[in-house]
Amino acid sequence: MNTASHKTIKNILLESKEYFKIAISVDCVILGFENGELKVLLIKSDLEEFKDEWSLLGDLVRPDEDLNTASYRILKSRTGLEDVFLEQVYTFGDLNRHPAGRVITTAYYSLININDHQLKLAHNQIHWHPVNELKSMAFDHKLILDTCMKQLRERVMEHPIVFNLLPEKFSLRELQSIYEAILGIKLDRRNFRKKFFLMDWLVDVDELEEDVPHRPGKLYRFNKEKFQN
Amino acid sequence: MNTASHKTIKNILLESKEYFKIAISVDCVILGFENGELKVLLIKSDLEEFKDEWSLLGDLVRPDEDLNTASYRILKSRTGLEDVFLEQVYTFGDLNRHPAGRVITTAYYSLININDHQLKLAHNQIHWHPVNELKSMAFDHKLILDTCMKQLRERVMEHPIVFNLLPEKFSLRELQSIYEAILGIKLDRRNFRKKFFLMDWLVDVDELEEDVPHRPGKLYRFNKEKFQN
DNA sequence: CCAAAAGTGTTCAGGTTACACCCATGA
DNA sequence: TCATGGGTGTAACCTGAACACTTTTGG
Numbered sequence: 001m002n003t004a005s006h007k008t009i010k011n012i013l014l015e016s017k018e019y020f021k022i023a024i025s026v027d028c029v030i031l032g033f034e035n036g037e038l039k040v041l042l043i044k045s046d047l048e049e050f051k052d053e054w055s056l057l058g059d060l061v062r063p064d065e066d067l068n069t070a071s072y073r074i075l076k077s078r079t080g081l082e083d084v085f086l087e088q089v090y091t092f093g094d095l096n097r098h099p100a101g102r103v104i105t106t107a108y109y110s111l112i113n114i115n116d117h118q119l120k121l122a123h124n125q126i127h128w129h130p131v132n133e134l135k136s137m138a139f140d141h142k143l144i145l146d147t148c149m150k151q152l153r154e155r156v157m158e159h160p161i162v163f164n165l166l167p168e169k170f171s172l173r174e175l176q177s178i179y180e181a182i183l184g185i186k187l188d189r190r191n192f193r194k195k196f197f198l199m200d201w202l203v204d205v206d207e208l209e210e211d212v213p214h215r216p217g218k219l220y221r222f223n224k225e226k227f228q229n
Numbered sequence: 230m231n232t233a234s235h236k237t238i239k240n241i242l243l244e245s246k247e248y249f250k251i252a253i254s255v256d257c258v259i260l261g262f263e264n265g266e267l268k269v270l271l272i273k274s275d276l277e278e279f280k281d282e283w284s285l286l287g288d289l290v291r292p293d294e295d296l297n298t299a300s301y302r303i304l305k306s307r308t309g310l311e312d313v314f315l316e317q318v319y320t321f322g323d324l325n326r327h328p329a330g331r332v333i334t335t336a337y338y339s340l341i342n343i344n345d346h347q348l349k350l351a352h353n354q355i356h357w358h359p360v361n362e363l364k365s366m367a368f369d370h371k372l373i374l375d376t377c378m379k380q381l382r383e384r385v386m387e388h389p390i391v392f393n394l395l396p397e398k399f400s401l402r403e404l405q406s407i408y409e410a411i412l413g414i415k416l417d418r419r420n421f422r423k424k425f426f427l428m429d430w431l432v433d434v435d436e437l438e439e440d441v442p443h444r445p446g447k448l449y450r451f452n453k454e455k456f457q458n
Numbered sequence: 459c460c461a462a463a464a465g466t467g468t469t470c471a472g473g474t475t476a477c478a479c480c481c482a483t484g485a
Numbered sequence: 486t487c488a489t490g491g492g493t494g495t496a497a498c499c500t501g502a503a504c505a506c507t508t509t510t511g512g
Contacts, residue, residue: 021292022253024322024333063250063331067322091320091335093253093296102292104253106320173463190466191502214462215509402490419493420475427473443489444482 032114050138261343279367
């Protein structure tokens with residue numbers, strides 16, 4: 001016999017009291033591009049268990065902020081940047097992923113122009129670390145980083161997001177070297193140019209590179225008008 | 230001056246006490262294929278606020294189980310099925326998504342063969358609902374469903390997952406109609422066959438359909454040997 | 459004048475699309 | 486015999502990959 005009584009909000013709260021023993025955090029894989037390689041913003045772990053290990057930037061989610069707000073908060077507090085590209089990737093919920101207790105974390109990755117961000121290296125233990133040189137990290141952060149990199153590689157093939165790593169104006173060489181760094185492959189210069197002009201993602205700003213020890217290339221900007229629908 | 234003292238586990242627990250006020254749940258988009266259309270397993274909401282609205286199958290995550298375990302538990306308790314395809318999609322953390330309080334939910338989607346699952350319709354309010362006929366749902370579940378469907382459409386283009394919706398042996402017509410239902414487009418029969426045989430995803434089991442009111446088609450099974458590396 | 463990178467087209471191979479007729483079965 | 490879907494091949498098109506020489510600038 002089905003005598004299903006509808007639960008009230010109060011009932012739900014009472015019944016689920018036991019479950020409010022899990023903390024939730026967000027971790028940000030903040031990526032930049034410098035000297036031809038991808039770098040990720042890391043901090044020395046402040047846990048004894050992971051002393052001297054690198055950790056992603058993250059924090060517990062506050063009860064009065066949603067997940068995206070939390071990741072933006074972390075990003076802004078660490079880089080000073082607003083209006084940046086940020087995308088959720090995956091949620092990691094293994095039982096023992098955090099030595100302090102049950103902490104489920106949602107991973108985001110962000111692409112920023114490394115030069116917009118004035119890092120105060122002297123004041124903290126945050127630094128830009130080449131992604132490819134990381135062997136191990138605190139917690140399950142290596143897994144989180146790898147997962148974000150995998151998603152990034154998929155996304156850049158379909159969506160115009162790498163421009164977030166570049167200044168307003170950039171050369172085709174810079175653009176290409178970012179793709180090469182992300183995908184880990186060499187690309188053909190002629191095919192690369194052809195493809196981008198066909199896709200109509202670029203706008204010629206009619207300026208040239210300066211202070212380069214070779215023939216200066218033309219500068220372009222991202223054709224954002226094409227994508228703001 | 231940086232006098233960074235490493236935090237102990239105990240410190241972390243004490244400092245974060247305030248944060249254990251968020252509950253975490255998982256919601257499962259359980260999909261099946263029947264009569265030429267995709268269906269999702271739903272239940273009438275047991276909340277007053279959403280009386281008569283359809284809800285995904287979900288539950289709070291227990292402190293002693295990880296996220297994947299929680300979604301498998303829900304799937305098994307509702308369908309009786311084990312060893313099924315289940316994939317995490319996205320985590321929804323808006324402040325007011327649940328009227329009972331702060332509940333962050335991680336969405337999973339699952340693909341099952343609808344005939345393997347003996348539904349006890351009389352005993353509960355669970356039923357299979359055509360995905361395309363759903364206009365609104367309880368909570369933010371319509372958004373969750375749409376997000377899962379979007380990911381499903383991307384995944385089926387690259388990965389051999391639709392076989393989870395089919396019985397062991399199936400005809401090419403059944404396989405094609407699943408792709409058409411998921412992608413929402415008509416496909417060319419000749420090109421579809423050509424492509425699948427080229428990809429080597431199918432094994433001819435040397436049997437024919439039975440009880441069809443037309444020329445019976447050959448039956449195939451998924452070439453799982455090819456993918457179990 | 460040398461080094462370094464910019465700029466520029468064509469060819470080939472492989473994959474995707476479009477398309478129509480005969481066949482086997484059950485009613 | 487009719488209705489229904491099964492089974493089959495070819496040509497046009499498009500996309501991606503491979504590939505080399507001349508030009509411009511700074512040193």
